[in-house]
Amino acid sequence: MSKYAPKLSELKKEFDEKPSVLKGDYSAQEWWDRPVEFRDGNWCFPGKQEVLADLGFANPRKWAATDEDWQLPADWQKTISEGLQSRLKKYRSLKLFLDSCVRCGACADKCHFFLGTGDPKNMPVLRAELLRSVYRNDFPLVEKILKGFSGSRKLTKAVIKEWHMYFNQCTECRRCSVFCPFGIDTAEITMLVRELLNLIGVNNNWILAPVSNCNRTGNHLGIEPHTFVQNINSLVEDIGDLTGVEVEPTFNRKGAEVLFITPSGDVFGDPGVYTMMGYLLLFHHIGLDYTISTYASEGGNFGMFTSNDMMKKLNAKMYHEAKRLGVKWLLGGECGHMWRVVHQYMNTMNGPADFLEVPVSPITGTRFSNAAATKMVHIAEFTADLIHHKKLKLDPKRNDHLRTTFHDSCNVARGMGMFEEPRSILRNVCNSFHEMAEDTIREKTFCCGSGSGLNAEEYMDIRMRGGFPRANAVKQVKDRHKVNSLVTICAIDRASLPPLMNYWNPGVSVYGLHELVGNALVMQGEKKRTTDLRENTMAGFEDGGDDDE
Amino acid sequence: MVTQYSMKRGWTEFLEANKKAILERWLDCALALFPEKMGYSTPIGTVFSGALEKILSSLGKRENDCKEALDDVTRILAVQNFPPSKALSIFLEPKLILHDIMMKTTVADTLMQEAFNSRLDALTLEAFDSYMRHREKIYQLKVEEGSRRMYMALRRAEA
Ligand code: SF4
Ligand code: SF4
Numbered sequence: 001m002s003k004y005a006p007k008l009s010e011l012k013k014e015f016d017e018k019p020s021v022l023k024g025d026y027s028a029q030e031w032w033d034r035p036v037e038f039r040d041g042n043w044c045f046p047g048k049q050e051v052l053a054d055l056g057f058a059n060p061r062k063w064a065a066t067d068e069d070w071q072l073p074a075d076w077q078k079t080i081s082e083g084l085q086s087r088l089k090k091y092r093s094l095k096l097f098l099d100s101c102v103r104c105g106a107c108a109d110k111c112h113f114f115l116g117t118g119d120p121k122n123m124p125v126l127r128a129e130l131l132r133s134v135y136r137n138d139f140p141l142v143e144k145i146l147k148g149f150s151g152s153r154k155l156t157k158a159v160i161k162e163w164h165m166y167f168n169q170c171t172e173c174r175r176c177s178v179f180c181p182f183g184i185d186t187a188e189i190t191m192l193v194r195e196l197l198n199l200i201g202v203n204n205n206w207i208l209a210p211v212s213n214c215n216r217t218g219n220h221l222g223i224e225p226h227t228f229v230q231n232i233n234s235l236v237e238d239i240g241d242l243t244g245v246e247v248e249p250t251f252n253r254k255g256a257e258v259l260f261i262t263p264s265g266d267v268f269g270d271p272g273v274y275t276m277m278g279y280l281l282l283f284h285h286i287g288l289d290y291t292i293s294t295y296a297s298e299g300g301n302f303g304m305f306t307s308n309d310m311m312k313k314l315n316a317k318m319y320h321e322a323k324r325l326g327v328k329w330l331l332g333g334e335c336g337h338m339w340r341v342v343h344q345y346m347n348t349m350n351g352p353a354d355f356l357e358v359p360v361s362p363i364t365g366t367r368f369s370n371a372a373a374t375k376m377v378h379i380a381e382f383t384a385d386l387i388h389h390k391k392l393k394l395d396p397k398r399n400d401h402l403r404t405t406f407h408d409s410c411n412v413a414r415g416m417g418m419f420e421e422p423r424s425i426l427r428n429v430c431n432s433f434h435e436m437a438e439d440t441i442r443e444k445t446f447c448c449g450s451g452s453g454l455n456a457e458e459y460m461d462i463r464m465r466g467g468f469p470r471a472n473a474v475k476q477v478k479d480r481h482k483v484n485s486l487v488t489i490c491a492i493d494r495a496s497l498p499p500l501m502n503y504w505n506p507g508v509s510v511y512g513l514h515e516l517v518g519n520a521l522v523m524q525g526e527k528k529r530t531t532d533l534r535e536n537t538m539a540g541f542e543d544g545g546d547d548d549e
Numbered sequence: 550m551v552t553q554y555s556m557k558r559g560w561t562e563f564l565e566a567n568k569k570a571i572l573e574r575w576l577d578c579a580l581a582l583f584p585e586k587m588g589y590s591t592p593i594g595t596v597f598s599g600a601l602e603k604i605l606s607s608l609g610k611r612e613n614d615c616k617e618a619l620d621d622v623t624r625i626l627a628v629q630n631f632p633p634s635k636a637l638s639i640f641l642e643p644k645l646i647l648h649d650i651m652m653k654t655t656v657a658d659t660l661m662q663e664a665f666n667s668r669l670d671a672l673t674l675e676a677f678d679s680y681m682r683h684r685e686k687i688y689q690l691k692v693e694e695g696s697r698r699m700y701m702a703l704r705r706a707e708a
Contacts, residue, residue, distance in 0.1 A: 109588060461628045
């Protein structure tokens with residue numbers, strides 16, 4: 001019998017207690033009394049014992065979310081309470097977020113997980129309430145002020161289960177905060193609760209294994225330096241075969257002007273590797289003096305989904321390496337959360353990076369004073385500037401086989417406010433670009449549904465639910481404009497949007513922006529190009545096609 | 550042949566005349582499947598409303614041309630937290646709705662109602678197939694994702 005068919009007892013339960021909680025006015029009901037139910041497809045595998053031991057994290061053991069007993073440490077309540085108290089002192093924002101919500105409901109239907117599930121606990125206001133209710137009970141003064149206004153509850157094991165369920169159905173995308181009149185950032189509440197849960201060993205292997213690998217080897221998959229180099233060299237060979245141009249990246253080269261760091265997915269995964277080929281072609285095209293590190297070989301920072309300290313440590317690694325190699329500044333590839341870490345937290349965590357110089361484009365002379373503190377420039381800014389100064393020879397016709405739309409990655413859009421640069425590049429490297437609906441792009445962009453370390457295979461059901469609003473917006477441009485290519489500038493997107501498209505919109509492929517740049521770049525000494533970097537035939541360039549500009 | 554034609558025409562007219570009422574109630578039931586009733590203007594609300602209308606219209610036609618609409622609905626249902634039995638119950642819902650409407654109108658045509666019910670039964674079975682296809686797709690996605698992630702390693706292994 002199929003493993004996802006419900007058991008008879010489940011069916012009976014379903015009919016007996018047809019979910020009716022929270023219909024209408026939820027504040028009048030004790031919604032927290034409803035137990036959460038873990039079943040296949042709605043929980044991520046917990047951190048492996050050896051991974052926790054590697055990281056020195058709490059409570060390594062064998063367990064599953066479906067277990068009745070989660071084997072929490074004896075003093076877990078104390079750990080959580082004290083953990084919360086110390087963090088309330090440390091982060092004023094957290095206290096503000098917990099105290100200032102007036103329950104206006106403006107955020108309620110803005111979360112993609114709520115829109116994909118209809119589960120009230122996925123309304124950002126209620127998600128935050130899962131923590132707030134405990135906070136009120138723990139902090140009598142606040143409770144006194146708020147008495148009669150809202151509920152408080154005891155910290156029980158059931159609450160921990162509920163936290164695990166719902167703070168892992170938040171991708172820390174911040175869409176809700178855009179609509180909140182007070183700017184309450186539920187993403188930061190989620191970050192904090194996940195940090196608290198890690199203190200008692202309630203965790204997710206899909207997040208912790210990359211953290212541990214990154215901590216030890218330097219990247220998410222734990223690829224060692226020689227394999228890392230080997231991978232990039234095979235891409236160099238592919239570029240040679242396709243274009244006849246030999247690009248020459250260097251590794252760990254001291255004294256290079258720029259250290260280039262990108263998510264490691266671009267070095268080992270499909271379709272990330274095509275984006276990597278795009279970067280390599282671009283750097284060759286402009287003769288950039290750059291190097292790639294085999295130690296700081298990861299732009300992503302899953303520490304952000306784990307704890308503040310871990311995020312700090314993994315971020316620091318990039319800067320240590322920049323110092324060791326004696327580069328002037330950092331150039332960062334297409335990544336989402338890496339940019340949120342760099343843009344919002346780096347300077348107060350590890351900054352200022354005084355040993356580096358304020359980045360100046362060696363080609364255009366543009367000074368990136370927006371990166372004066374972090375000394376790290378986003379590749380989309382860098383390339384948009386090159387195009388603006390007409391420093392690239394581009395043939396957008398080479399992307400005529402692609403009818404594109406652009407997905408704003410949450411962290412780049414809402415986390416650093418970058419909207420126009422990628423669009424300006426896209427308009428210059430292809431001829432067919434159609435925006436999705438206004439309320440689903442730029443600062444209102446919908447998450448891919450798999451961000452913040454939730455792109456585990458076993459979590460596919462939840463990911464498909466959470467990604468539905470994004471997929472639905474793509475479908476509209478697919479139907480209206482025959483869009484077949486979803487372009488993005490985030491490595492998690494490149495990994496998670498292919499299954500999302502395959503499920504909701506078969507026929508739509510996912511591309512990194514610099515892959516399209518790589519297709520369009522007219523390289524010096526290149527041979528006649530008939531296929532794109534994926535070896536797909538380019539429209540109009542089949543035999544006899546005209547490739548002269 | 551002649552009687553069949555006139556029944557068919559009466560049936561189409563009946564459906565057309567009551568389409569709005571049936572659709573409203575049907576959509577309400579479908580959206581109420583979710584723990585918190587889904588709003589009409591949400592992405593799921595919009596897809597359901599478009600698809601259910603197409604399905605309803607196709608019930609009045611000889612040719613069954615609602616496959617795509619059926620897929621749109623089951624694709625959403627197949628990844629929800631409720632069991633298939635509950636998810637697919639929405640395709641049986643119109644029987645009750647139609648019954649109610651017929652009781653209120655003068656057109657209490659049992660033949661028509663039987664025809665409608667058997668169309669719905671067939672539709673429910675089709676929906677089941679489609680639902681299962683989507684479940685299988687989920688498993689396929691997991692496998693594909695694994696190999697995409699290991700793309701370079703697999704390439705080396707094959708070389
Ligand atoms: S929009 Fe802000 S204030 Fe209003 S309910 Fe949501 S979090 Fe609270
Ligand atoms: S941060 Fe994103 S995922 Fe989390 S509650 Fe807000 S909208 Fe939902």
